[in-house]
Amino acid sequence: MNLLGLSGSPSRNAASRTLSAVKQAVEYAHAQDSVINSETINVRDLEIELCDGRDPALYEGDTKTLIDKILAADALILGTPVYRGSYTGILKNVFDVIPNDALVGKPVGIVVTGSTQHHYLVIEHEIKPLLGFFHAHSLPGGVYLTPEHYNDSVLVDEGALERLQQLATAIVQFAKHVPNDRNLLAGASGPEIPWESRLKGANKL
Numbered sequence: 001m002n003l004l005g006l007s008g009s010p011s012r013n014a015a016s017r018t019l020s021a022v023k024q025a026v027e028y029a030h031a032q033d034s035v036i037n038s039e040t041i042n043v044r045d046l047e048i049e050l051c052d053g054r055d056p057a058l059y060e061g062d063t064k065t066l067i068d069k070i071l072a073a074d075a076l077i078l079g080t081p082v083y084r085g086s087y088t089g090i091l092k093n094v095f096d097v098i099p100n101d102a103l104v105g106k107p108v109g110i111v112v113t114g115s116t117q118h119h120y121l122v123i124e125h126e127i128k129p130l131l132g133f134f135h136a137h138s139l140p141g142g143v144y145l146t147p148e149h150y151n152d153s154v155l156v157d158e159g160a161l162e163r164l165q166q167l168a169t170a171i172v173q174f175a176k177h178v179p180n181d182r183n184l185l186a187g188a189s190g191p192e193i194p195w196e197s198r199l200k201g202a203n204k205l
């Protein structure tokens, strides 16, 4: 099983709270089952091209590397800071460059950091609908963290650590129970939208 942690904070500060929490959740998952291949990617460390509408298969360099790792993942732990009541721009770009079927049937655990408790519903109102488009299985709930849970960027709050542990347990158990053919549990397909027709549509605008 390949578990991919993906942290979408664009912060140049090495002490990203989001990255720290995603790493912690991935570590918890790995501790449960050492046969899990796990990796955490900090999106801002890569040079990801801005989505320009091309076929995702035509991206190169870091963009291709990231797309390939997402395609190879069996399960993901996705982290983002709240920016203006939603996920960050660099994460939006990742979701724009990946193929439509990149996440079909894959379980995704969600970790969000914000400066205020008021934005915890970002998990339900912003991130889950996006994952719904991709036919991923968003784990119920999610972990929402604020600065009070940290000492600098080190997550110290016991309740927060326990919630990350619960998320890690759920993602490992869920991934183990997804059939090899993920399409079996992915629900009805959306309409086929060929790349060619999208580009024609874009030119008309």
Ligand SMILES: Cc1cc2nc3c(=O)[nH]c(=O)nc-3n(C[C@H](O)[C@H](O)[C@H](O)COP(=O)(O)O)c2cc1C
Residues within 6 Å of the ligand: 009, 010, 011, 015, 016, 017, 018, 019, 081, 082, 083, 084, 085, 086, 113, 114, 115, 116, 117, 119
């Ligand atoms: C441009 C910008 C917009 C933000 N918008 C929100 C917001 O709407 N709600 C919130 O709770 N925090 C907001 N924040 C605070 C960040 O979500 C918070 O500091 C987060 O923990 C930073 O994560 P990081 O350390 O991984 O970069 C914003 C921060 C920035 C830079």
